[in-house]
Amino acid sequence: MQVTETLSEGLKHEFRIVVPAADLVTKVEARLGELKDRVRVNGFRPGKVPVAHLKRIYGRSAMVEAIEAAVRDTNAQIFTDRGFKLAAEPKVTLPSDESIVAELISGKSDLDYTVAIEVLPKIELADFKGIKITKLVADVADSEVDAGLEKIAEQNRPYAAKPEGEKAAKSDRVTISFTGGIDGKPFEGGTGEDIVVHIGSNTFIPGFEDQLIGIAPGETRTVKASFPKNYMNAALAGKDASFEVTAKSIEAPGAVTIDDDFAKTLGMESLAKLRDAVKERLGRDNTYMSRQKLKRQLLDEMDRLHKFEPPATLVDDEFNRMWKAIQGELETGARSFADENTTEEKAKVEYRGIAERRVRLGLVLAEIGEKNKVEVSEEEMRRAMVDQVRQFPGQEQQIWDYYRSNPGAVASLRAPLYEEKVVDFIVELANVTETKVSREELYKEEDEQAA
Numbered sequence: 290m291q292v293t294e295t296l297s298e299g300l301k302h303e304f305r306i307v308v309p310a311a312d313l314v315t316k317v318e319a320r321l322g323e324l325k326d327r328v329r330v331n332g333f334r335p336g337k338v339p340v341a342h343l344k345r346i347y348g349r350s351a352m353v354e355a356i357e358a359a360v361r362d363t364n365a366q367i368f369t370d371r372g373f374k375l376a377a378e379p380k381v382t383l384p385s386d387e388s389i390v391a392e393l394i395s396g397k398s399d400l401d402y403t404v405a406i407e408v409l410p411k412i413e414l415a416d417f418k419g420i421k422i423t424k425l426v427a428d429v430a431d432s433e434v435d436a437g438l439e440k441i442a443e444q445n446r447p448y449a450a451k452p453e454g455e456k457a458a459k460s461d462r463v464t465i466s467f468t469g470g471i472d473g474k475p476f477e478g479g480t481g482e483d484i485v486v487h488i489g490s491n492t493f494i495p496g497f498e499d500q501l502i503g504i505a506p507g508e509t510r511t512v513k514a515s516f517p518k519n520y521m522n523a524a525l526a527g528k529d530a531s532f533e534v535t536a537k538s539i540e541a542p543g544a545v546t547i548d549d550d551f552a553k554t555l556g557m558e559s560l561a562k563l564r565d566a567v568k569e570r571l572g573r574d575n576t577y578m579s580r581q582k583l584k585r586q587l588l589d590e591m592d593r594l595h596k597f598e599p600p601a602t603l604v605d606d607e608f609n610r611m612w613k614a615i616q617g618e619l620e621t622g623a624r625s626f627a628d629e630n631t632t633e634e635k636a637k638v639e640y641r642g643i644a645e646r647r648v649r650l651g652l653v654l655a656e657i658g659e660k661n662k663v664e665v666s667e668e669e670m671r672r673a674m675v676d677q678v679r680q681f682p683g684q685e686q687q688i689w690d691y692y693r694s695n696p697g698a699v700a701s702l703r704a705p706l707y708e709e710k711v712v713d714f715i716v717e718l719a720n721v722t723e724t725k726v727s728r729e730e731l732y733k734e735e736d737e738q739a740a
Contacts, residue, residue: 292367297726300376300407300600307401308359310393316355317396352394356383364404374409376600407602412656415594417718422586424723425579427731429571437567438547445555448540454504455539459489462540463501467512469532476525483537494520494530501534509535515738519624571728584712587719591653592646599648608644615640658711665706673702 290312296303314330319414364379382403384390392398448462463486469479496514504510512532520526545551552563615636619625626633657663678688692698 290363292363295403296405299598300410301405302373303403303405305401305403306363306367308363310396310399311350313359313393313400314396317351319363320354321353321463330575331601349394350647352396356393356400357402360402360404367404368406373406373454376407376409377602377606380405384731407600409600409652410597412595412597412653414653414657414660415591417715418586418720420590420715420719422583422590422719424583424721425535425726425731426723427575427579427726427728429568429575430625430728433571433728434564434568437571438564439556441563441567442545442547442551446545446549447543449543451539455541456503457488457501457536457539458541459502460542461488462486462542463488463504464537464539465501465534466537467532469530469535471525471528471530474528478522478525479530497532501536504534504536504539506536506539509533519628521621575728575731582731582734583716583721587699587712587715588650591715592650595649595653597649599645601653604641604644607648608641611640611644612637632708652706654711657715658707661714663710663714665703665710669706670699670703673706677702 290309291307293305294302295305360381360383364381367373368375375533382405384393386399393400403718440466451457451461452613465484465486467480469476469485470480486493486498486501488501494514494516497512500510500514510533512534513529514532515529516522516527518527530579547560549559552558554558555563557563557566626636631635631639674689674692677692678685682686692702696716
């Protein structure tokens with residue numbers, strides 16, 4: 290076997306490999322020898338079929354197997370000998386000329402092929418003890434628990450039919466039927482029966498709910514409103530519509546007293562128990578946000594400390610996934626890059642940078658996990674699968690079967706668990722300072738991004 294490296298540029302390598310025909314013939318003869326005692330051929334007793342006859346029947350397929358095995362084994366040896374860790378599947382180029390292929394299959398020609406690969410870079414890990422990060426911690430104030438209780442009360446507020454003669458007002462609940470049209474023509478999704486509208490909730494398109502103020506049960510009125518320019522249905526975005534709306538019933542909100550009786554309607558023993566439950570939920574939310582911000586700081590530091598060129602193949606794959614998602618979101622929202630105050634070219638540059646960062650950090654975390662023997666236990670995987678199954682009530686068996694028969698799905702569950710364990714490992718070594726902040730400060734950045 291002859292191996293010649295024809296390209297070595299950064300992480301990219303190419304090799305020309307020549308496997309002698311004699312080596313292939315030896316593999317074919319070994320394969321035919323295995324078949325001799327296993328196959329049945331008419332006219333011959335088991336195990337007595339001449340090799341020459343077997344070769345006429347199975348020689349071609351045996352040679353194909355031999356070539357595949359030679360490529361697989363030779364490539365593995367090349368990569369192992371050089372200590373290569375592949376970033377992607379190798380690209381193998383076999384002979385394509387018909388005459389050469391015929392000679393190769395007949396065992397008269399050497400196997401002459403090329404393989405192109407991109408390898409993972411060697412990563413020099415930083416000293417994690419020198420990393421300084423801040424952990425923001427927010428206690429749950431009584432006022433926040435009170436606000437949480439008010440929100441629950443609002444969500445569970447009772448409604449009762451308004452006295453005869455009274456009309457709809459803001460905060461009332463109106464049950465309506467409607468038929469809509471654009472330019473006098475009906476449109477898909479433009480009709481509805483027994484639809485409940487909370488006036489003032491702003492869940493319908495702008496202007497629709499306010500025009501129901503003053504409507505009476507049984508009354509029909511024309512409501513005119515415009516779909517937002519970024520409406521999810523591009524065919525309706527920005528269009529003016531007219532709706533013939535009939536009010537079927539009107540209900541006014543009742544008072545809610547937050548006391549033990551209210552808590553019991555929610556399945557709690559007392560108001561005190563309900564307060565504890567609200568406080569616990571808010572505490573979990575704070576813990577999660579604190580963790581996310583700590584992780585973001587840590588990854589920023591890891592990115593700063595580990596600068597290397599990631600494999601182009603992995604970056605391209607990550608960028609393509611992201612770009613496809615971005616295009617889908619824009620299409621769904623009927624928006625353009627101009628609406629986002631950018632251009633397609635600038636957006637591509639920005640997202641390619643994000644893709645490079647993601648790939649680089651992924652490689653760094655993987656290197657840390659491998660060197661420090663970080664593993665996801667079977668019990669942790671089982672809990673993760675149980676959590677997934679619980680999200681699909683009534684389909685538990687199908688979900689279990691899906692994961693059992695789909696290694697890729699299992700890997701997608703394992704990956705985030707593994708990342709979190711590696712992050713925990715680094716945090717244990719890093720210099721972490723804990724700082725008390727208010728809930729507003731803890732969520733400040735997220736609130737600004739959502740605005």
